[in-house]
Amino acid sequence: MTPPRLVLADQIIEGFAPDGAPLIHTDAAILIEAGIVVAIGPASAMRAAHPDVETLGGRGKVVMPGLINAHHHVGLTPFQLGSPDYPLELWFASRMALRDVDLRLDTLFSAFEMVASGITTVQHLHSRAPGGAGAVLDAARKVIGAYREIGMRASYSMALRDQNRLVYQDDQLFTESIPEAQRPALRAFFERFTLPLDEQVAVFETLHAELAEEPRIRLQVAPANLHWLSDEALEQAAALSSRYCLPLHMHLLETPYQKAYAQRRTGGSAVAYLERFGLLSDRMTLGHGVWMSEADIEQCAAHSVRVCHNCSSNFRLKSGIAPVNRFLAKGIPVCIGIDEAGVNDDRDMLQEMRLVLRAHREPGIDAPHPAAEQVLRMATEHGAATTPFGTRIGSLRPGSEADLVLLDRETITRPYQHAQTPLIDVIVHRAKPSAIEAVMVGGEVIYEGGRFRRIDREMVLEAIRESLAAPLSPAEVDRQQLSEAIFPHVKAFYDRWLPDEPGAPHTFYNSR
Ligand SMILES: [Zn+2]
Incomplete structure (x- = not known):
């Protein structure tokens, strides 16, 4: 069981209203207990009400649903x-x-x-x-x-x-x-x-x-x-x-x-x-x-x-x-x-x-x-x-699983972003993985500062490298030969399947 936690940010995207309007809280905090979003509200009031709870995030951060x-x-x-x-x-x-x-x-x-x-x-x-x-x-x-x-x-x-x-x-x-x-x-x-x-x-x-x-x-x-x-x-x-x-x-x-x-x-x-x-x-x-x-x-x-x-x-x-x-x-x-x-x-x-x-x-x-x-x-x-x-999942509404992403706004916008550009536009147009500071699933931080909490990425990549450094197995060689032999017959199978003459360009968009 993960301990209670407050996630603080300049802006928290809770999710979307039924009409599609985004629900965004400014200077806000999310209270998480037992992996669930319990409350979302003004940061100062939430901090005062829960002074001893561990925190994540803070100034300059943005939170969105996982x-x-x-x-x-x-x-x-x-x-x-x-x-x-x-x-x-x-x-x-x-x-x-x-x-x-x-x-x-x-x-x-x-x-x-x-x-x-x-x-x-x-x-x-x-x-x-x-x-x-x-x-x-x-x-x-x-x-x-x-x-x-x-x-x-x-x-x-x-x-x-x-x-x-x-x-x-x-x-x-x-x-x-x-x-x-x-x-x-x-x-x-x-x-x-x-x-x-x-x-x-x-x-x-x-x-x-x-x-x-x-x-x-x-x-x-x-x-x-x-x-x-x-x-x-x-x-x-x-x-x-x-x-x-x-x-x-x-x-x-x-x-x-x-x-x-x-x-x-x-x-x-x-x-x-x-x-x-x-x-x-x-x-x-x-x-x-x-x-x-x-x-x-x-x-x-x-x-x-x-x-x-x-x-x-x-x-x-x-x-x-x-x-x-x-x-x-x-x-x-x-x-x-x-x-x-x-x-x-x-x-x-x-x-x-x-x-x-x-x-x-x-x-x-x-x-x-x-x-x-x-x-x-x-x-x-x-x-x-x-x-x-x-x-x-899919939103940070109270009662939801605490699956969320903590982003560093400065990394997304450095050196400048016009203040009136809506937050979600800024994220969708400009955010890269380098702006992600932490990823939480069910109230547990599983990734923070480029590192996975439960598992060593480098060890896994090395194990993959080693296992594939071996030459092809006899079964892999057989499949490769079969694939090459069968390929032209598969191609021939689809000749004349489409209404256009073979070789004619097909429209990129579905012509319906
Ligand atoms: Zn698929």
Whole structure:
């Protein structure tokens, strides 16, 4: 149990009013007891009422709610491990060659980057772990254990997925379409990821029971994407969500190929198809949504569906630019996910927020663009709402978990910032990780002055360096060869999938 504490600052951003107006306290303090925000008010009165309580912060400081990375998968980035930025569908083939990294070290690596940029909660979408139920459970426990070790809050999910493991077609059909000599290696690859649906559900249930008493770790349901789930698996995802009252996070319409896939499978739109399974509600967050039509957007708004905007990822994997201004115009709550990695190939939430601020500035004096306040709300309150923690995080309202970031205003503004520039504009436009003095989760300072309180970052980085200094294992060599052999067939598979002639330029914006 952490002792009571007062956090003092020139300005404290409590959160946002229902109409989106920021709630900012000047010369203020937050009283924290048992990890919870008990009160927020004028610093002098709070100090007088609690003279013996330990303090953090003070003059020149700014406090904001902890940031939420609402869509995250891995530690070392695919780029670091040898997979460059291809269009998503080719990238899946290229990623077959990734090296094996110890999951504890891997998870800690990105957790360091996240916490150092002000992220207190992550939505960890574990895309795949090879092997049987025991191996998948072990993988989940390693990831969860790493978050427990560093002290971060995490919403964990092992993605549900039961088909089309490489291209948007049945594994066996695709295997039969490639040269015979390459088929055994591809079959062996698929064999590693064939945990039956009922065993995937059993893994979920085991983890759910294990995490029942965990204050900072929750489980949620993540149907991976329409092409990865059979109808039976979609039904199972809906059933799990309602049985355990848990939110869902699902990739959808990330690329034009996924839009074409939905048309081929369902005769219509992916969003409309999900409605048949009862999957459209305020419990559902759709990751990406780049290729939603106006009708899709209206349907999502009508069902209070949320959207996770993965801006860097959409740029890097040539997915396009999500119609974020349309989402906002329809009142869809948008959150932010860094996905695999941001434009600097790291997990810097302050930079990702800045990218979201800049990427949707449509030409034209009266054309829409997100405001800095909207972007901060995406990265806090709206991100929180996509996790099982809900309204307990994402703001510093009394009763909330004390997850917060202490910033040094001088570091952000040196040597000068016009006094009338609103605080949130200053933070979203200019704050870098170097301005973060401390990060608190559940009332516990887990990061301060560039150091992690519970764990030595340098030791972990050194362990990663050492483990990957070894030459490729025979299994890694095999996967690399398979990836190279299969790549041209994956590329050929998508020929003529899009309405334009092959090779014709596709519009950067979703043309709807
Ligand atoms: Zn993703």
